[in-house]
Amino acid sequence: xxxxxxxxxxxxxxxxxxxxxxxxxxxxxxxxxxxxxxxxxxxxxxxxxxxxxxxxxxxxxxxxxxxxxxxxxxxxxxxxxxxxxxxxxxxxxxxxxxxxxxxxxxxxxxxxxxxxxxxxxxxxxxxxxxxxxxxxxxxxxxxxxxxxxxxxxxxxxxxxxxxxxxxxxxxxxxxxxxxxxxxxxxxxxxxxxxxxxxxxxxxxxxxxxxxxxxxxxxxxxxxxxxxxxxxxxxxxxxxxxxxxxxxxxxxxxxxxxx
Amino acid sequence: xxxxxxxxxxxxxxxxxxxxxxxxxxxxxxxxxxxxxxxxxxxxxxxxxxxxxxxxxxxxxxxxxxxxxxxxxxxxxxxxxxxxxxxxxxxxxxxxxxxxxxxxxxxxxxxxxxxxxxxxxxxxxxxxxxxxxxxxxxxxxxxxxxxxxxxxxxxxxxxxxxxxxxxxxxxxxxxxxxxxxxxxxxxx
Numbered sequence: 001x002x003x004x005x006x007x008x009x010x011x012x013x014x015x016x017x018x019x020x021x022x023x024x025x026x027x028x029x030x031x032x033x034x035x036x037x038x039x040x041x042x043x044x045x046x047x048x049x050x051x052x053x054x055x056x057x058x059x060x061x062x063x064x065x066x067x068x069x070x071x072x073x074x075x076x077x078x079x080x081x082x083x084x085x086x087x088x089x090x091x092x093x094x095x096x097x098x099x100x101x102x103x104x105x106x107x108x109x110x111x112x113x114x115x116x117x118x119x120x121x122x123x124x125x126x127x128x129x130x131x132x133x134x135x136x137x138x139x140x141x142x143x144x145x146x147x148x149x150x151x152x153x154x155x156x157x158x159x160x161x162x163x164x165x166x167x168x169x170x171x172x173x174x175x176x177x178x179x180x181x182x183x184x185x186x187x188x189x190x191x192x193x194x195x196x197x198x199x200x201x202x203x204x205x206x207x208x209x210x211x212x213x214x215x216x217x218x219x220x221x222x223x224x225x226x227x228x229x230x231x232x233x234x235x236x237x238x239x240x241x242x243x244x245x246x247x248x249x250x251x252x253x254x255x256x257x258x
Numbered sequence: 259x260x261x262x263x264x265x266x267x268x269x270x271x272x273x274x275x276x277x278x279x280x281x282x283x284x285x286x287x288x289x290x291x292x293x294x295x296x297x298x299x300x301x302x303x304x305x306x307x308x309x310x311x312x313x314x315x316x317x318x319x320x321x322x323x324x325x326x327x328x329x330x331x332x333x334x335x336x337x338x339x340x341x342x343x344x345x346x347x348x349x350x351x352x353x354x355x356x357x358x359x360x361x362x363x364x365x366x367x368x369x370x371x372x373x374x375x376x377x378x379x380x381x382x383x384x385x386x387x388x389x390x391x392x393x394x395x396x397x398x399x400x401x402x403x404x405x406x407x408x409x410x411x412x413x414x415x416x417x418x419x420x421x422x423x424x425x426x427x428x429x430x431x432x433x434x435x436x437x438x439x440x441x442x443x444x445x446x
Contacts, residue, residue, distance in 0.1 A: 002398055020434055037351050037352055037355060037375065037377065038375055038376040038377030039376050039377070040375065040376035053318075064418065081379075083376060083377045083378060087376065097345075119374075122374055123374060123375065123376065124354055124430075125429055125430045126358050126359055126362070126374055126375070127351075127355060128430065129358040129361075129362060129426075129427060129429060129438070130351065130354035130355040130357070130358040130400070131354070131409055132427040133354055133357060133361070133418075133426075133427075134348075134349060134354050136418050136419075136427075137332065137418075137419060138333075138417050138419075139329075139417040140337050140417070141339075142332065142339075143329055143330075143332075143335075144329060144334070144335065144338045145327055145328070145329045145330075146277055146317050146327070146328035146329055146330065147278070147280055148277040148278050149278070149279075150278035178278070209290040214263070
């Protein structure tokens with residue numbers, strides 16, 4: 001410790017000596033609290049920070065120092081405190097066992113700190129390895145795996161088929177088709193309404209058309225002729241055209257009513 | 259389809275397969291390239307030649323846990339990463355320590371991990387490692403509750419460019435410190 005007098009005052013009183021305990025300002029604690037991975041991590045931090053001999057840990061000091069952190073943690077992050085409290089209980093137990101007079105006959109009795117030291121060392125080793133793992137190059141970060149474009153087509157081998165199977169299948173199709181043949185209900189492809197429009201449009205230009213001229217018996221099939229006839233009847237019913245015949249068997253004329 | 263009839267052609271076929279594969283190809287995979295198969299020593303020789311052929315090129319042929327793959331030489335990494343600027347977030351220390359414990363102490367249970375780290379482990383962390391396909395469950399320990407035993411996967415080794423677990427950084431050996439070395443001052 002530096003032997004120069006301190007020029008500091010606490011609560012108005014001159015502060016002449018540095019505290020002998022391992023002092024960390026409480027405000028600084030909060031900064032670190034988040035970064036500890038657990039009680040072992042915190043203990044290692046305290047040991048390293050204060051250059052304590054891990055093989056000869058001053059339990060009283062370390063425990064006191066540790067408790068400061070835990071109390072702070074308890075205040076701001078209650079859910080974290082469980083593991084930490086367990087550790088402080090363990091540390092106090094170790095310290096009290098150390099204070100007990102050691103029976104001289106039992107030479108082989110372990111130092112009460114041995115287990116804690118073992119765990120600290122194991123954890124420190126893991127911590128180090130974790131850092132090394134983090135630094136290792138990884139695929140997707142530092143390693144770019146080559147992958148030239150190739151449309152990965154899976155070669156599909158067509159299944160074998162015998163001529164007989166094929167013939168049987170065809171017979172099946174024919175057989176099934178025959179079931180449907182006679183009661184096929186076709187969708188009306190010809191619209192009466194559409195033909196009504198066609199006829200009206202025709203009558204707009206031609207004024208009066210002979211009934212038979214509205215039918216193209218050569219080109220139009222029977223369905224179309226029927227639809228056309230229905231369209232004329234419908235137009236007449238709706239009063240949109242007039243159908244006239246001068247005498248029996250004389251030509252029938254169709255004309256627009258508009 | 260006429261099969262390859264000279265070594266150069268065989269090598270080209272292997273090269274094409276490796277360059278277009280999305281994952282490392284094992285020797286078994288590569289053997290399947292040839293309808294009449296190929297002798298292992300020949301295959302290894304061709305791979306060695308291929309490795310040599312590419313020494314001056316941008317890609318290198320490397321062998322990882324699950325096989326061979328081509329990857330960009332490390333010196334291009336700073337440039338290549340610019341193409342995908344949204345870098346993966348840093349792994350948390352908790353995740354890395356858990357991974358380290360599984361890698362070095364496998365197979366381990368959650369309890370083992372918690373014992374070493376001294377804190378309860380977040381189940382999400384294990385799941386995260388499983389989703390990354392770096393660890394998986396290899397069995398159950400025969401104790402009450404039959405806890406799952408975790409181990410690292412081949413994919414983990416592949417991703418770290420490793421051929422086997424033995425290539426991981428060496429763990430500091432504290433076992434040399436036997437009890438006589440821990441000669442404590444009991445008044446400490």
